[in-house]
Amino acid sequence: xxxxxxxxxxxxxxxxxxxxxxxxxxxxxxxxxxxxxxxxxxxxxxxxxxxxxxxxxxxxxxxxxxxxxxxxxxxxxxxxxxxxxxxxxxxxxxxxxxxxxxxxxxxxxxxxxxxxxxxxxxxxxxxxxxxxxxxxxxxxxxxxxxxxxxxxxxxxxxxxxxxxxxxxxxxxxxxxxxxxxxxxxxxxxxxxxxxxxxxxxxxxxxxxxxxxxxxxxxxxxxxxxxxxxxxxxxxxxxxxxxxxxxxxxxxxxxxxxxxxxxxxxxxxxxxxxxxxxxxxxxxxxxxxxxxxxxxxxxxxxx
Numbered sequence: 035x036x037x038x039x040x041x042x043x044x045x046x047x048x049x050x051x052x053x054x055x056x057x058x059x060x061x062x063x064x065x066x067x068x069x070x071x072x073x074x075x076x077x078x079x080x081x082x083x084x085x086x087x088x089x090x091x092x093x094x095x096x097x098x099x100x101x102x103x104x105x106x107x108x109x110x111x112x113x114x115x116x117x118x119x120x121x122x123x124x125x126x127x128x129x130x131x132x133x134x135x136x137x138x139x140x141x142x143x144x145x146x147x148x149x150x151x152x153x154x155x156x157x158x159x160x161x162x163x164x165x166x167x168x169x170x171x172x173x174x175x176x177x178x179x180x181x182x183x184x185x186x187x188x189x190x191x192x193x194x195x196x197x198x199x200x201x202x203x204x205x206x207x208x209x210x211x212x213x214x215x216x217x218x219x220x221x222x223x224x225x226x227x228x229x230x231x232x233x234x235x236x237x238x239x240x241x242x243x244x245x246x247x248x249x250x251x252x253x254x255x256x257x258x259x260x261x262x263x264x265x266x267x268x269x270x271x272x273x274x275x276x277x278x279x280x281x282x283x284x285x286x287x288x289x290x291x292x293x294x295x296x297x298x299x300x301x302x303x304x305x306x307x308x309x310x311x312x313x314x315x316x317x318x319x320x321x322x323x324x325x326x327x328x329x330x331x332x333x334x335x336x
Contacts (some may be wrong), residue, residue: 035107036175037136038213041241046329047306048322049243052313054081054092062098062314067315072104074322075331077306080138083111090125097131099333110134113142114164117158122164126172138177139212150187154253162206169211176214180204180242182220182229186263195263201236204327216242216308219247219258221266221291223298231246244299247310248317249288250270252278285317300329 036095041047050071055061059241068079079100083093093110100108110129112122129137141161144151153159158167181188184195188203220226226244233242249255252274259266266274270291277283296307307325309318 035135036213037078037107037109037177038175038241040107040152041214041243041305041327042214043332045332046300046304046325047241047243048074048325049077049306049308050311050318051245051308052079052081052096052311054084054089054096055313064313067311067313068100068106069103070315070319071311071322072106073325074307074319076106076174078107078136080108080109080111080308083113083140083142084115094125094128097129097134101133103299107136108134109136109138111138111140112164112168113140114156114161115142115145115151116157118154119158119167120156122158122167123171126168126174130172130174134174136175136177137168138179139168139207139218140179160203160206162203162210165207165212165316166210175213176211177214177216178204178207179218180215180216180229180233181218181256181263182225183218183264197232201232201238203234204233205238208238208240208332212240215242217245218262219310221247221270221295223295223302226299226304227302232237241305243306243308244304245308245310246292246299247312248292248321249274250312250314250317252279252284289317292317293324296321296325297328300325 052064055064081093081097084090097108097110100106112125139161141151158164161178165178168174168176181200184197184200188196190196190199217226230242247258254268272280273287274284277287311318
């Protein structure tokens with residue numbers, strides 16, 4: 035089923051993001067996480083994508099497995115990195131053969147060792163080009179990424195984020211075929227609501243799902259935010275630094291903060307929550323269990 039249709043029910047959408055593990059042990063841990071989270075009736079799950087080789091194959095296999103064996107709608111991430119149009123077309127054909135209806139069209143990060151993204155000969159430069167290719171050639175529901183604090187590479191004079199140009203780029207992505215958007219992680223809800231207001235003023239009307247990552251490790255979240263350009267509110271950062279040597283305390287603080295974020299987002303009209311799980315279930319399960327007391331899943335047909 036197409037995610038855009040699932041978002042049109044008027045009920046909050048809850049979804050999880052996983053990545054393809056590199057080891058058999060990691061795969062088994064992921065399967066345990068999926069089983070644990072499946073009982074909370076997610077609207078869909080997504081699986082990230084690496085350029086080329088076994089990582090790409092694992093994404094296709096994992097998306098197919100989730101949809102086939104766990105009865106959950108699955109979405110495959112797809113990037114422009116290191117692939118020609120023909121190679122991407124082959125991936126899309128394989129996904130359709132596996133019964134997958136949804137893809138998240140991304141440019142992707144530069145390969146390790148490269149400072150800036152460069153398209154391969156015969157490939158795509160931007161997510162908008164990838165979305166247009168999918169739209170023109172394949173019957174997928176297409177999602178896209180967006181950045182409440184601006185894309186890290188979209189800068190203007192003095193290196194500041196150019197939010198106006200970033201929004202223009204997002205409009206191109208939507209015009210090319212993106213039917214819904216998922217945000218980069220953020221920790222200040224006002225940044226999300228300000229971004230949505232700017233997007234609506236620019237004529238972007240598709241659903242914008244906030245992406246939330248529960249903090250479970252201080253150094254880890256510092257790395258992630260540095261890589262993606264998200265910021266952590268000073269008060270939260272101070273509290274995390276105070277607790278950083280106590281793993282259980284950090285986890286409790288991270289879960290409590292993310293739960294409060296989610297309740298506020300949903301009460302103020304966000305269409306759902308997309309959880310960046312890092313292939314673990316405990317934190318996300320705790321938060322979504324609490325959310326389900328207010329927003330229970332729809333009754334399933336008898």
